[in-house]
Amino acid sequence: MIINKLQLNSPDDVGSGMPRPPQARPGIRRRELMLTTATTLLFSTHAVLARVVQDSLPWEQNAGSPPTEATPGPWTYFTAEEGATVEALVDRLIPPDPQTPGGKDAGCAVFIDRQLAGPYGTAEELYMRGPFADGTPQQGNQSPLTPAVRYREALAALDKYCRATYAGRSFTQIPDNDKDKLLSGLEKGQVHLEGTSGRAFFELLLQNTQEGFFADPVYGGNRNMVGWKMIGYPGARYDYRDWVDRHNERYPLPPVGITGRPEWVRKAQ
């Protein structure tokens, strides 16, 4: 029976984007599945609207759901102090070098700020009700904290830790060497922040910094496509058929973002 072999929460599920129940079960019986399906159909709050498609697929003119461009300007979620701390943090996770700007100049802190102010920050699209238990690593984040709250709590606790440890100085004021040691301690779980998990914060920060460095510039990070230029990624292009058979050749076109690239603008004659 195929259904009896159906496994939920197998490690292969990680990253599939499907909401998962907090408890792993070895399998699911057919009767349970049918009951669940029936319940879902009976109590589904959304009306299921079937649509008959004839001849060719539906098409609408002027269709498209373009992303909202991150607005430049002051912080939208962070306070000035929080923003300065996050800029200092991302600049240690991705330090500037002669070829490429660091996390701060690449806009990673701006990216994180705009994300925390939006649906990501409030975990709008995640299941956020109990039970809250420590899951397996494969189950991902099981915390009741939204990303926005986690940042707020952790940044306050980090500030407190710094001022207690480094003679009243904040994270932005201590030398790079100490910053790196502190970050390393958070990553290894050796530095404990008061009232919040330093390690969980570090992991979230690292992930968001990488996202800010490589996401499309439309979201506020990856300023001037510096992340893409660094790794040679040609950007939001659609098709590479012309280059499929051309081996050991450098792809000639520069990266392009959702909103374009500088060459789209007419040069004065």
Next chain:
Amino acid sequence: MKMRNLMTLALAAYMTGTIGAWAAEDGQSFEKIERGRYLAVLGDCVSCHTAPGGKPFAGGAALETPFGALIGPNITPDVATGVGAWSEEDFRRAMHEGIGRGGARLYPAMPYPAYTKVTRDDVSAIWAYLRSLDPVRNEVQPNQLRFPFNVRRPATSTWDLINFQPGVFQPNPSKSDVWNRGAYLVEGLGHCGTCHTPKNITGGDRGSEALQGALLQDWYAPDLTEDPRTGIGSWSIEEIVRYLKTGANSYDIASGPMAEAVSNSTSKMTDADLLAIATYLKDRAPRSGRAVTALAAANPRMVAGQAIYEDRCAACHSRSGAGVPNLFPRLASAPLIQSVDPTSLIRAVLIGSRAVATSAAPTAPAMPAFGWNLNDTEVADVLTYVRNTWGNAASAVQPEDVSKLRERLSSR
């Protein structure tokens, strides 16, 4: 043969005889109605006289003209709301003279300047077909023109004096039958000029510029002359037939109003009629346009346009502008791309475009909208690049034109 079979046969023979006699009396023979049905396909009556999702011939959607909207009336045989009370002579006058029942002048959105060329016999067959339809009760208010154009037209009209030459099609004896059939279809029932012939200030055809391309409803109906750059000069007879039959050939795919014409009319024409149309079109003189030189590749708008093309267009239309047959229209040496008027091109880039689906080419590929992604200058520059690369040559597209069309399309 058994007795019962014999009786059945006798009954059948009797009934056929009766029906035959009745039909001959009424002029409603199956052959005539069927011929009328096909002629109505040739004339694409259904396009204007049917509303989206509505009953065929029971009244259409609004046709926007520079003078206001007109709606194709109900032409089913319903007495109260259709043409049920009309006689065949009423119908013939509408087709040939543009005069409706009771003497009212029709508006030339009804292409009577073209239908006047249709033979009496064909008009009679179309009438027989319309009479055979189920009457549909559907009140249509056809005249939604703005003042002063909405005032009922007098029987003698200045417009007709300027723009209307009544008279059935006269064959050219020096040409082949195929050519003459093509001319009859293109100039008559096909009423190609209604869209493709430039209009004078009153909305009448500029006869000397027949089928040279015209703008209507924010679409540009392209040049159908033999011009090798903007017309069908480079299309073979087979390519024209394939375009009309399937909606696609190696140059182009029909979209917009032509998609409708292909879907309702040309894709349902016989191969012989399509061949006749193509034969006639290929035998006409090219438009006398002045030579156009392509913009230099180093021109800043061309440079910017190329960057946009590489990033947003080349994936489908390919870097060489060759496209993919039946799927992504070819841009290199494509007549529509080099049109005098770039309205259709601006429109496709701004809000996207959907190609026609026919039984022979059912995919109906679509182009996505780029209006959200490209600003007016960018749309203008990428089109200027496309119109002046790979051997193409045409006027540059101005950002102001993009801006105006964007406004018109968004207000709709």
